[in-house]
Amino acid sequence: MSELEIMLQYQEVDGKIRAIEQEIAATEERKKFISARKFLEKASEKLELLDNRALSLERSAASLTRKYLELADSLSEFSALDDLVEQGADVSFYKKQALSISEQLKGIKAEINQLISAINAAQKDYASLKQQTLAAQKQFKEYKIKYSDIKESRAAELDALQRQLAAIEKKGNPEVFAKYKAKRREHIFPIIGELRENRCPFCGMDLPIALQSHLSDGRVIECDSCHRFIYKK
Numbered sequence: 001m002s003e004l005e006i007m008l009q010y011q012e013v014d015g016k017i018r019a020i021e022q023e024i025a026a027t028e029e030r031k032k033f034i035s036a037r038k039f040l041e042k043a044s045e046k047l048e049l050l051d052n053r054a055l056s057l058e059r060s061a062a063s064l065t066r067k068y069l070e071l072a073d074s075l076s077e078f079s080a081l082d083d084l085v086e087q088g089a090d091v092s093f094y095k096k097q098a099l100s101i102s103e104q105l106k107g108i109k110a111e112i113n114q115l116i117s118a119i120n121a122a123q124k125d126y127a128s129l130k131q132q133t134l135a136a137q138k139q140f141k142e143y144k145i146k147y148s149d150i151k152e153s154r155a156a157e158l159d160a161l162q163r164q165l166a167a168i169e170k171k172g173n174p175e176v177f178a179k180y181k182a183k184r185r186e187h188i189f190p191i192i193g194e195l196r197e198n199r200c201p202f203c204g205m206d207l208p209i210a211l212q213s214h215l216s217d218g219r220v221i222e223c224d225s226c227h228r229f230i231y232k233k
């Protein structure tokens with residue numbers, strides 16, 4: 001068998017393997033398994049973001065408490081106001097101070113309202129993340145089994161084809177097969193094609209006449225541009 005015949009036979013069997021792999025990849029079971037897995041991979045990241053949000057809300061609450069305590073402190077001065085006024089203190093000064101405290105209290109109230117809505121929003125997001133995570137965990141478990149069943153159902157078929165490939169590979173040039181397999185790992189297929197109008201059938205590059213002369217006698221050459229293999233009948 002010529003190198004070309006070996007390679008073409010190999011590619012034909014490999015194509016059958018690829019078709020089965022694609023069929024498996026296109027199943028709903030695999031898609032659902034992958035989507036659940038992706039969600040779960042991202043869930044910890046999302047949870048961390050929520051944790052950071054909770055931490056920042058906690059800090060805001062602490063800062064509001066400090067502001068409130070400072071105001072309460074300044075209000076305590078007012079308990080002695082009667083005595084102070086009797087001693088001739090300026091009432092208008094305390095009036096101004098009371099007004100300022102009242103304004104600051106309004107500010108604190110607004111900040112508390114903001115904080116409450118931020119806490120509510122965070123709680124809602126947390127509850128939704130929890131629910132989604134539980135659903136994804138359930139889906140992951142369920143579809144891991146279903147996907148694995150599908151793979152299992154095609155395993156014997158794939159195994160037989162792999163054995164055929166191995167047998168064909170033994171007859172050919174190991175260097176060429178190493179290159180072929182490298183391409184296959186890049187999800188490229190087909191890898192061997194027939195010269196078309198003196199060009200590479202894959203990338204269309206013009207093949208120098210000198211190179212074309214190597215194509216006689218069922219030999220295979222590698223395209224300089226896309227590095228796939230070209231033959232001529």
Ligand SMILES: [Zn+2]
Nearest residue numbers: 200203223226
């Ligand atoms: Zn090419």
